[in-house]
Amino acid sequence: MEGEPVNVNEFQELARLALPKMYYDYYDGGAEDQYTLKENVESFRKIALRPRILVDVSRIDLSTIILGHRISAPIMIAPTAFHKLAHPQGEVATARAAAASNTIMVLSYMSTCTVEEVASSCNAVRFFQLYVYKRRDISAQLVHRAERNGYKAIVLTVDAPRLGRREADIKNKMIAPQLNNFEGLISTKVDHDEGSNLEAFAKGTFDASFCWRDLGWLRAITNLPILIKGVLTREDAIKAMEVGVDGIIVSNHGARQLDYTPATICVLEELLNHETYALGHVLQTSLFRLFTLLEEKFLFSLMEECGEEQMSSRH
Numbered sequence: 001m002e003g004e005p006v007n008v009n010e011f012q013e014l015a016r017l018a019l020p021k022m023y024y025d026y027y028d029g030g031a032e033d034q035y036t037l038k039e040n041v042e043s044f045r046k047i048a049l050r051p052r053i054l055v056d057v058s059r060i061d062l063s064t065i066i067l068g069h070r071i072s073a074p075i076m077i078a079p080t081a082f083h084k085l086a087h088p089q090g091e092v093a094t095a096r097a098a099a100a101s102n103t104i105m106v107l108s109y110m111s112t113c114t115v116e117e118v119a120s121s122c123n124a125v126r127f128f129q130l131y132v133y134k135r136r137d138i139s140a141q142l143v144h145r146a147e148r149n150g151y152k153a154i155v156l157t158v159d160a161p162r163l164g165r166r167e168a169d170i171k172n173k174m175i176a177p178q179l180n181n182f183e184g185l186i187s188t189k190v191d192h193d194e195g196s197n198l199e200a201f202a203k204g205t206f207d208a209s210f211c212w213r214d215l216g217w218l219r220a221i222t223n224l225p226i227l228i229k230g231v232l233t234r235e236d237a238i239k240a241m242e243v244g245v246d247g248i249i250v251s252n253h254g255a256r257q258l259d260y261t262p263a264t265i266c267v268l269e270e271l272l273n274h275e276t277y278a279l280g281h282v283l284q285t286s287l288f289r290l291f292t293l294l295e296e297k298f299l300f301s302l303m304e305e306c307g308e309e310q311m312s313s314r315h
């Protein structure tokens with residue numbers, strides 16, 4: 001590729017050239033037939049811009065407030081695992097980028113830098129993403145460490161009772177790096193030489209029995225706000241609000257979990273268009289053209305003002 005990238009899509013090709021195939025495929029791939037992955041991309045492309053003219057745009061302020069934290073635009077860094085597979089500085093570099101961009105970073109439970117390393121690296125506002133292990137004591141320890149180290153919310157990912165069937169990882173026999181957060185607690189090594197080691201690791205450790213009633217456990221061990229990540233239906237959005245979580249994140253996990261779910265951006269539209277759902281905070285992790293889908297004002301209002309308040313009157 002000639003010169004510096006000028007379009008974000010160019011980074012993908014640079015990554016493909018730079019990374020070992022096993023890691024590139026891990027970052028790049030979706031689950032099974034990758035139907036939803038294609039839909040995620042195409043549904044965004046179908047959203048056409050509708051520019052209004054002769055508006056004073058000499059001063060633009062996209063800043064908004066998420067759970068009380070002002071950020072420069074309604075775009076946050078979603079939790080993604082294993083940053084050191086791509087760069088030796090791992091999540092510390094990502095956190096510094098979040099600080100420089102004045103946005104929030106959600107640190108993955110499966111990070112390669114520790115909760116403490118990321119916390120002490122810069123002043124970015126950080127949330128902590130949680131997977132619940134069968135060994136609940138380990139997950140509880142991580143929540144406590146996040147709280148002690150100034151993370152501002154827990155993002156409970158609920159769409160991965162089992163890891164999605166990622167066919168490239170199966171072929172590559174994807175191996176997870178050892179995670180320093182779990183040193184002395186749990187190892188990512190599995191006694192398994194077939195298929196994706198990562199999938200085998202998740203199968204052995206993730207608590208597939210975790211359900212709505214277990215949210216009480218999480219509520220009891222932390223005072224931090226709790227967001228549920230992975231909501232894809234109206235029914236579950238209602239339930240989440242009923243059980244009193246502090247927000248939901250509409251997501252199909254970048255199409256890496258269940259294939260043949262709708263594109264995230266389409267679900268977001270469905271949830272916001274239904275009067276019941278304009279309660280609490282609705283965040284979305286792939287925000288590039290989100291403004292065009294929703295009335296700008298509505299999105300900002302939702303994030304800034306909504307809190308506990310009913311927003312259905314805005315529709």
Ligand SMILES: Cc1cc2nc3c(=O)[nH]c(=O)nc-3n(C[C@H](O)[C@H](O)[C@H](O)COP(=O)(O)O)c2cc1C
Nearest residue numbers: 027078079080081108157251252253254264285286
């Ligand atoms: C390489 C990679 C790793 C990911 N790791 C995590 C993770 O550790 N925890 C998590 O909750 N989501 C993880 N995700 C999902 C993202 O947080 C995010 O949901 C997704 O990239 C965007 O899809 P969405 O718009 O449907 O949310 C990962 C995604 C990618 C591409």
Ligand SMILES: CCCCC(=O)C(=O)O
Nearest residue numbers: 081110163198202253256
């Ligand atoms: C067991 C690792 C899970 C990380 C993750 O969420 C992903 O790869 O999508």
